[in-house]
Amino acid sequence: MASNFDPKTAYSTGLVGCRFDPRAHEILCDSIMRAGGDPDGGRVAYEWGLAEAGKGKLSTPWLSVERVFPGCWPGPAQVIGDCVAHGTANAVLLSMCCEVTGGLPDEETGRPEGIPELSPTAIENVPISCESLWWWRGYDGDGWSCADAAQVATTRGFLVRKPYPDLKIDLTKYSDSNLRLYGSKQPNSFIAAEAFLHKARTATVLNGREQVRDFLAAGYGVNTCSALGFEDVRNEDGYSRQIGTWQHSQPLIGYDDRPETISKYGQALVLWLNSWNRWNTGPRTVRGTDLLIPEGAYWSLASTIDRCRLIAFSSIAGWPRPKLHTYGARGHI
Amino acid sequence: MNARLRIAIVAVLLVFAWRGKIDSLKWLTPSQDGVSIQRPDDEAMKWTADLPVNDIAPADRQYYSAFYDALGSIIRNDGTRPNRLIDTSEKFAKFHAGSLDLAIDQKNVGKVPGLGDKIDAAFIAASGDADAKPVDSALADRYIRCCKALAWRLAIHGE
Numbered sequence: 001m002a003s004n005f006d007p008k009t010a011y012s013t014g015l016v017g018c019r020f021d022p023r024a025h026e027i028l029c030d031s032i033m034r035a036g037g038d039p040d041g042g043r044v045a046y047e048w049g050l051a052e053a054g055k056g057k058l059s060t061p062w063l064s065v066e067r068v069f070p071g072c073w074p075g076p077a078q079v080i081g082d083c084v085a086h087g088t089a090n091a092v093l094l095s096m097c098c099e100v101t102g103g104l105p106d107e108e109t110g111r112p113e114g115i116p117e118l119s120p121t122a123i124e125n126v127p128i129s130c131e132s133l134w135w136w137r138g139y140d141g142d143g144w145s146c147a148d149a150a151q152v153a154t155t156r157g158f159l160v161r162k163p164y165p166d167l168k169i170d171l172t173k174y175s176d177s178n179l180r181l182y183g184s185k186q187p188n189s190f191i192a193a194e195a196f197l198h199k200a201r202t203a204t205v206l207n208g209r210e211q212v213r214d215f216l217a218a219g220y221g222v223n224t225c226s227a228l229g230f231e232d233v234r235n236e237d238g239y240s241r242q243i244g245t246w247q248h249s250q251p252l253i254g255y256d257d258r259p260e261t262i263s264k265y266g267q268a269l270v271l272w273l274n275s276w277n278r279w280n281t282g283p284r285t286v287r288g289t290d291l292l293i294p295e296g297a298y299w300s301l302a303s304t305i306d307r308c309r310l311i312a313f314s315s316i317a318g319w320p321r322p323k324l325h326t327y328g329a330r331g332h333i
Numbered sequence: 334m335n336a337r338l339r340i341a342i343v344a345v346l347l348v349f350a351w352r353g354k355i356d357s358l359k360w361l362t363p364s365q366d367g368v369s370i371q372r373p374d375d376e377a378m379k380w381t382a383d384l385p386v387n388d389i390a391p392a393d394r395q396y397y398s399a400f401y402d403a404l405g406s407i408i409r410n411d412g413t414r415p416n417r418l419i420d421t422s423e424k425f426a427k428f429h430a431g432s433l434d435l436a437i438d439q440k441n442v443g444k445v446p447g448l449g450d451k452i453d454a455a456f457i458a459a460s461g462d463a464d465a466k467p468v469d470s471a472l473a474d475r476y477i478r479c480c481k482a483l484a485w486r487l488a489i490h491g492e
Contacts, residue, residue: 067420100467101467103466103467103469114464114465323463323464323465324423324464324465326430326449326453327422327425327426327429327452327456327460327463328426328427328428328429328430328453329429329430329433329449329453330450330452330453331430331442331443331449332429332430332433332434332437332442332449333397333433333437333442333445333449333452
């Protein structure tokens, strides 16, 4: 994919990838309630018994994604200002993978779900097509609101990275040409019908670092929109300082609330994942473990969360689990 | 099949060979056969109830019994590793099939009609269904119990 777009330069020099739209936020909250959900993350945490789920712990939900789709992160670098679609797709992916690895039954079918069969190229490009969300923004320019993207993920649904011959599109690779298929022109009814099969059935708006900690510990992906920039080097713990300004959307994929981490940094750390491919450098080993954070990710202070707008996703309508044709004995004994 | 899975299959075969089963297909008494099996619990016995053991030659029964006993031991050991090799039912099926391929001569495959299907059915019963799914510690334990129940049924002294 040839592109002259340099996301770090573009965002550092004022590209508005995400913007806060109070009206979109209201519409999202209303939509969540009409679907039977609750847009108040604090209340959801209490009712679902998630409160304090991550207290004092290292929460590693990103490992579920790497287990289900090894090598899918960091994914391709953005070719336009579509960070909100990337952030939403990655947050939904995290929730979906945690549901799969947790063996949780689907809320509607009551059966544990599986994953779509995707090619290695598709997985390297992040299994959920961010283009399929981006197409619904309603205009042709860059930038979007996190609330609008969440509304699309919960009502319109998404497509995955594979060819859709009936729809005459191939989403295997993230591409500028696919991104520009729709915008001011809405996707057709066939695309809408296909995407509607797979969606995040609900979302909720989080407020503050403790809610993020607990939702991540419980395996729910969280997307952010903020004006926070970060340095492009990680220290010995994979930590990067918050510096500069980016109007940018990135998902949160891990949380470190261990006492020893708080002792060193004065507070917990949260793991960010950028959508700029291998844009940063430095160690990736999680402090005191042999776990690695994904390329493109970095830890930063949990206080950064307090300056973000936050949306968590749940109950992904996914794929039925495939049946095993044999448990290994037929034709071998 | 990846290199780590191949190594694990070799491990099954080493356990199997170490117990003296590959080249010593003798009539063995329970106390001599080196198979460390105990009578399975009633649920595991039900999983393997349909196994056509009376259609299998005694020497082959001992051979298969030792194989499943070794397979159960390897699954148990795998559960103690920080990065388990067998973390999905698909990987278990591949591991099982690959181990059998290496342990049984191709000319002997299918010698007992329906045996493979009945063994698969035992694992499906142990698993609850034939879904491809993650193997957590509870499911790994059911696989181990199924292997040990197969080893018991197939052994000469089995019921």
